[in-house]
Ligand SMILES: [Zn+2]
């Protein structure tokens with residue numbers, strides 16, 4: 001039996017031979033930049049299987065002696081057993097669902113609970129794709145909803161939307177919703193927290209939006225004594241629902257960017273008090289907040305949203321990274337706002353303050 005697989009580079013089809021599954025796993029790990037030793041382990045095991053007859057492999061699987069073969073450990077043995085039983089191996093299924101990123105059981109479980117994404121960009125600001133394409137991809141990933149959160153006017157480098165352009169965008173969102181129901185594209189913004197803690201968009205317009213993510217993008221290096229009140233003022237703003245990538249750190253690149261300085265206890269106490277969700281930003285260059293702060297947010301009783309901050313459709317898959325961090329830091333499922341159905345999410349976002 002051969003099954004077509006869409007969009008998988010040079011391996012567009014695999015047979016259900018165990019060795020082919022192992023090669024497919026190696027390919028996906030490689031594509032996700034996983035360590036070479038891990039990739040090689042799966043390729044070597046595939047070669048080991050090539051040298052065996054089908055009967056011998058069956059016999060070993062039944063006798064439970066696969067792990068006596070060189071280079072075959074528990075995960076690979078289980079993968080072979082599942083393939084021989086006519087199933088798509090769990091490890092492969094998980095990799096395919098996570099864009100090749102191996103994730104823990106707990107993170108995979110958490111990901112299945114997420115019903116939407118609250119932080120995404122289109123080509124209206126600094127994203128690479130049209131609104132509709134982002135929404136279609138989110139729907140294909142199984143999301144019930146996606147919040148479109150393009151940038152606000154003062155973020156000129158990101159082609160932030162003026163009030164006028166945002167109003168135009170709301171018309172487009174309306175049309176997309178008509179076409180894509182029951183999937184819901186929710187209206188939103190990633191609004192800049194200005195230097196004095198006010199927000200970079202008309203309050204009436206912010207009030208109209210379904211979800212408001214507020215983030216610091218400028219003057220990230222101001223002293224903590226100034227950054228803390230700046231952020232608290234934004235958190236206390238009745239329009240704000242989510243605090244985006246709170247430290248502003250960048251963890252890749254030559255220098256990266258250090259975390260902004262602020263009093264985390266005060267910030268998270270404010271988020272808890274005003275019902276603002278602390279975002280777990282899944283972008284690999286951000287992975288914000290760091291785990292020590294995420295644990296602090298959990299202790300403070302904050303709500304959390306696990307978002308991608310996707311700037312392209314493929315990045316909408318990256319919630320797994322955030323799930324991994326949430327699982328590692330013991331974030332309770334019921335506090336994750338995007339595990340909620342759209343109506344519950346909207347009721348929370350419209351909460352009286
Ligand atoms: Zn941002």
Ligand SMILES: [Zn+2]
Pocket residue numbers: 119121190309
């Ligand atoms: Zn963003």
